[in-house]
Amino acid sequence: MTTTSHGTDDFTPLTLEEAAWFKEVFGRLSENVEQVVLGKPHVVRLALTTLLSEGHLLLEDFPGTGKTSLARSIAQTVEGTSNRIQFTPDLLPGDVTGMSMYDQKNGIFEFHTGPVFANVLLADEINRASPKTQSALLEVMEESRVTVDGVTHRVPEPFMVIATQNPIEQAGTYRLPEAQLDRFLLKTSLGYPDSVSTRRILEGARVKSHSRTLPPVLAAADMLSMIETAKRVETDAAILDYVSRIVDATREAAEVRLGASVRGALALVRASMTWAATEGRTFVLPDDVKALAEPVLAHRLVLDPEAEFDGVTATSVVGRILLDVVPPSERLTV
Known part of the structure; x- marks a missing residue:
């Protein structure tokens, strides 16, 4: 009997053929999205990795950098649905999840679904809504379901929230609580395109970006198959120890008041498994962990106020930790 690092006898490791299929399909997904999101292959890869890891993405970026286009193009690529919520101070929880309304004709309450019932939800400027409304996303992000009046309603699968916040305009905003930040698998930014990509965007100025429709590459049901395939990538005991x-180390760092949680550790492992599959590999390497440590962990750290005053950032803390923590050089699982 073969024992794997997953600790279950019924675990079926990924085959080389399946890994090659995963890499090929992922490449087609990325190429499709990059027809709209120009010059940002790494961000597209991170976004698709988040989706295939059953996670959610936080984009901290300036207005007009293509956040809405990214969400729409991902939804179209997987032949799914997408909705957008503009978060404002007067937004109510029911505006996000949906609400029960009384049907006078039939004499019953009927549930009217909110915008969360989509495959890809863009929560634009999420930090502008009140904490109560922000918390309305917590259950659906964690459990993929909404409970209204004691009745549970499941959202479509796959399901992904792409939330944005503006790093410049902080007036009238509510800082995201640590509990909610911890529910985002990854945090990254699109940033402005380079000069070549900008020219390509300007060449298409005659066509509104939102009017462009991408051909689907994969059905939503097939995307679920890819999600299950990524879960079968092997994670050696040495990787888990790393x-x-x-x-x-994030918890012991002098500049950090609150380090990464166990949820953060699990997120890093799951994202690394998907990342390895996108490379056509059946196992996780230390380099996969290194590539994802900053976008997975940095937003989960709460820095000491004095360290922040001195210009220390969570990104720099994670970068230093990756230099200090020695990666494994050999497998531990036999």
Whole structure:
């Protein structure tokens, strides 16, 4: 009997053929999205990795950098649905999840679904809504379901929230609580395109970006198959120990008041498994963990106020930790 690092006898490791299929399909997904999101292959890869890891993405970026286009293009690529919510101070929880309304004709309450019932939800400027409304997303992000009046309603699968916040305009905003930040698998930014990509965008100025429709590459049901395939990538005990030591180091860092949680460690492992599959591999390497440690962990750290005053950032803390924590050089699982 073969024992794997997953600790279950019924675990079926990914085959080389399946890994090659995953890499090929992922490449087609990325190429499709990049027809709209120009010059940002790494961000597109991170976004699709988040979707295939059953996670949610936080974009901290300036207005007009293509956040809405990214969400719409991902939804179209997987032949799914997308909705957008503009978060404002007067937004109510029911405006997000949906609400029960009384049907006078039939004499019953009927549930009217909110915009969360989509495959890809863009929560634009999420930090402009009140904490109560922000918390309305917590259950659906964690459980993929909404409970209204004691009745549970499941959202479509796959389901992904792409939330944005503006790093410049902070007036009238509510800082996202640590509990909600911890529910985002990744945090990254699109940034402005380079000069070549900008020229390509300007060449298409005659056509509104939102009027362009991408051909679907994969049905939503097939995307679920890819999600399950990524879960079968092998994570050696040495990799798990490496992730554990990185997370422990975030808690012990002098500049950090609150380090990464166990949820953060699990997110790093799951994202690394998907990342490995996109490379056509059946196992996770330390380089996969290194590539994802900053976007997965940095937003989960709460820095000491004095360190922040001195210009220390969570990104720099994670970068230093990756230099200090020695990666494994050999497998531990036999």
